[in-house]
Amino acid sequence: MRTFVLRARAAPTDSQKLLASVGTAAHTEILAHTLMNAIFVAQSHRANVVVYLVLESTQDFSRTIRFDVNAMHELSGFHEQALLGKVAKALDISKGMLKEASRPVETGVTVRTVSFERLMQELAEDHQLFVMDRNGTPICAQAFAGRPCFLLTDHIPMPKKTFHSLDRLGAKKITLGSKMLFASQCVVLIHHELDQR
Numbered sequence: 001m002r003t004f005v006l007r008a009r010a011a012p013t014d015s016q017k018l019l020a021s022v023g024t025a026a027h028t029e030i031l032a033h034t035l036m037n038a039i040f041v042a043q044s045h046r047a048n049v050v051v052y053l054v055l056e057s058t059q060d061f062s063r064t065i066r067f068d069v070n071a072m073h074e075l076s077g078f079h080e081q082a083l084l085g086k087v088a089k090a091l092d093i094s095k096g097m098l099k100e101a102s103r104p105v106e107t108g109v110t111v112r113t114v115s116f117e118r119l120m121q122e123l124a125e126d127h128q129l130f131v132m133d134r135n136g137t138p139i140c141a142q143a144f145a146g147r148p149c150f151l152l153t154d155h156i157p158m159p160k161k162t163f164h165s166l167d168r169l170g171a172k173k174i175t176l177g178s179k180m181l182f183a184s185q186c187v188v189l190i191h192h193e194l195d196q197r
């Protein structure tokens with residue numbers, strides 16, 4: 001099982017704003033690109049992948065949308081509009097939710113009002129956490145056992161204090177080289193590395 005978490009700090013939790021923010025400073029296209037590269041291969045999709053999108057530009061609570069590919073039935077479109085449509089649907093369904101609540105969106109997709117920090121505490125219980133960072137251990141030198149979980153951000157970096165709490169949860173930093181890549185490009189390289197093993 002491969003798990004990816006995209007912390008989208010600039011992504012609005014209002015569906016209309018999310019859709020209107022493609023190509024603007026919020027760069028919500030990053031969510032679609034990351035989802036696309038995590039889930040799809042040509043003419044098919046990848047099994048055993050879970051993706052969490054954590055949207056943090058909000059008036060109330062962060063929204064954490066979980067996509068479990070093994071359980072998803074509606075995997076028809078891989079273009080930006082289709083994928084952001086799924087995110088927007090989850091956001092609409094999440095309207096009015098109280099803190100740390102959960103609602104089903106469609107088969108294999110769930111939306112929760114949990115923060116990135118809370119999600120990390122939960123995932124740390126049964127996953128090995130890896131923060132993608134240019135100053136980490138080269139991915140080729142890292143051993144992976146069981147359930148690796150890769151943490152990425154949009155164009156806004158993790159706050160410094162997050163690194164300290166991730167450290168306490170046992171997260172390790174991994175690099176994919178010295179070039180700054182898009183989160184979606186990191187996902188492709190991570191899949192490639194794990195595909196080779």
Ligand SMILES: C[S@@+](CC[C@H](N)C(=O)[O-])C[C@H]1O[C@@H](n2cnc3c(N)ncnc32)[C@H](O)[C@@H]1O
Pocket residue numbers: 132133134151152153154155156157158174175176177178179180181182183186
């Ligand atoms: C566009 S980058 C984020 C840029 C952000 N301004 C920053 O300074 O972190 C998106 C995500 O990809 C990860 N990333 C980009 N290049 C990487 C690399 N060469 N190795 C590992 N992770 C990388 C970043 O750590 C981040 O989580």
